[in-house]
Amino acid sequence: MTTPAKSLSRRSANSRQQLLKASIESFVTTGYHATTTREIAQKAGLSPAAMYVHFSSKQDLLFELIEHGHHEAYRALADAIQQADGPREALRAAVYAFTEWHATNHRLGRIAQYEFQYLTPENRARIAHIRKAIDASLRTILQDGARTGALSVPNVRLTALAILSLCIDLVRWFPSRMHSDPQEIASNYADIASRMAGI
Amino acid sequence: MTTPAKSLSRRSANSRQQLLKASIESFVTTGYHATTTREIAQKAGLSPAAMYVHFSSKQDLLFELIEHGHHEAYRALADAIQQADGPREALRAAVYAFTEWHATNHRLGRIAQYEFQYLTPENRARIAHIRKAIDASLRTILQDGARTGALSVPNVRLTALAILSLCIDLVRWFPSRMHSDPQEIASNYADIASRMAGI
DNA sequence: GTCTATATGGGGATAGAC
DNA sequence: GTCTATCCCCATATAGAC
Numbered sequence: 001m002t003t004p005a006k007s008l009s010r011r012s013a014n015s016r017q018q019l020l021k022a023s024i025e026s027f028v029t030t031g032y033h034a035t036t037t038r039e040i041a042q043k044a045g046l047s048p049a050a051m052y053v054h055f056s057s058k059q060d061l062l063f064e065l066i067e068h069g070h071h072e073a074y075r076a077l078a079d080a081i082q083q084a085d086g087p088r089e090a091l092r093a094a095v096y097a098f099t100e101w102h103a104t105n106h107r108l109g110r111i112a113q114y115e116f117q118y119l120t121p122e123n124r125a126r127i128a129h130i131r132k133a134i135d136a137s138l139r140t141i142l143q144d145g146a147r148t149g150a151l152s153v154p155n156v157r158l159t160a161l162a163i164l165s166l167c168i169d170l171v172r173w174f175p176s177r178m179h180s181d182p183q184e185i186a187s188n189y190a191d192i193a194s195r196m197a198g199i
Numbered sequence: 200m201t202t203p204a205k206s207l208s209r210r211s212a213n214s215r216q217q218l219l220k221a222s223i224e225s226f227v228t229t230g231y232h233a234t235t236t237r238e239i240a241q242k243a244g245l246s247p248a249a250m251y252v253h254f255s256s257k258q259d260l261l262f263e264l265i266e267h268g269h270h271e272a273y274r275a276l277a278d279a280i281q282q283a284d285g286p287r288e289a290l291r292a293a294v295y296a297f298t299e300w301h302a303t304n305h306r307l308g309r310i311a312q313y314e315f316q317y318l319t320p321e322n323r324a325r326i327a328h329i330r331k332a333i334d335a336s337l338r339t340i341l342q343d344g345a346r347t348g349a350l351s352v353p354n355v356r357l358t359a360l361a362i363l364s365l366c367i368d369l370v371r372w373f374p375s376r377m378h379s380d381p382q383e384i385a386s387n388y389a390d391i392a393s394r395m396a397g398i
Numbered sequence: 399g400t401c402t403a404t405a406t407g408g409g410g411a412t413a414g415a416c
Numbered sequence: 417g418t419c420t421a422t423c424c425c426c427a428t429a430t431a432g433a434c
Contacts, residue, residue: 015399015400031230031231031232031316031317032230033230033232033233034232034317036426036427036428037427037428037429038426038427038428046399046400046401047400047401047402048427048428048429049400049401049402049403049429049430049431050399050400050401051429052428052429052430053399053400054399057428057429058427058428058429113371114313117230118230118233154390155387157377158378158384158387158391159391161372161378162365162388162391165364165365165368165369165371165372166361166364166365166368168368168371169364169365169367169368169371170364172312172364172367172368173364178356179357179360185357188354188357189361191353192357192358192361192395195394195395195397196391196394196395198394214417214418235408235409235410236409236410236411237408237409237410245417245418245419246418246419246420247409247410247411247420248411248412248413248418248419248420248421249417249418249419250411251410251411251412252417252418253417256410256411257410257411399434400433400434401432401433401434402431402432402433402434403430403431403432403433404429404430404431404432405428405429405430405431406427406428406429406430407426407427407428408425408426408427408428409424409425409426409427410423410424410425410426411422411423411424412421412422412423412424413420413421413422413423414419414420414421415418415419415420415421416417416418416419416420
């Protein structure tokens, strides 16, 4: 009992997803500016003009990708923290989840970080709150741990920054010949972060 | 007693330096692909065609910058290690110097890391040995430290990777509102790296 | 929603005079 | 070594038919 309207909207949603998927491939390989809308359209199996039915511009496509990437990474982090018990476990769980997300989604993560600077200032501002929430999440864990003595952290702000920096920088090199298993690297990074927090 | 030939070669060297300086500004702000050779030439006070006397292409300009950046960063690291005494001091000195270099030269460092992927495969290969030397330098310190017991490092390869990752990721965010002093961040990162190596 | 055709502007690199 | 002028190709985005 598929109505013509439903059929159309399904086709549309498919093209939209194809375009998003194609743009991840292109942006991560060639970079935002060197990627042409023709390339993206071709990878998605559409004409160059079809993109503009689904996205108002190439910038709009970039924004959707980067916003989605930030959203998913934050959700992985926040979910892990919520289920953890105490600062030590929370730190391990947070670093594990955040690292695993960036390893598993290294292409999208790389676009979210490397092409972030090519968002318009307005689009960057629309994502700022997620970035702040990520920072705050880790700072809170370290602060709680330092207060209760569960962790030993001389400089909470800087240690939080360093731990996140480590996790995020994964997207620059992952996967490599030596490391290509998201769970393995996540587990190791959780160990390293624990050491940074004095465990 | 300046001969015409000397005068000419001085003028030429100046233009070359101006072009390199201008391209750092442009590449770091706009990225390699979105930067036009016209922009670079204008910033250097030259006509669009003048660039091609000093560099054979825009790619050639990028390569010179990135090679120079890698070379300088490695030299800062190697010098620090050579003057240090023992694995603990070597680790501190290495992380301090490498971090300080990336903080001080964050624009060039950012180009060296972010635009590296846009070098031709041939140009990338011409820099590979410097990257390997940087990795090997830190691995050697950790290996020596683990052997003599001066350091406690469960996983030498991964810890070396993580420490370098931390230092390099500076170029993504440095300077920020909270951190803008290269020596201060270098000192703090040396502390953090020491913790990662079990001190 | 998708297509073909195209408007419109720009960009890397070169030619040739000085 | 530097300039002006230009070749030649390509990119984003839109127009209008189906």
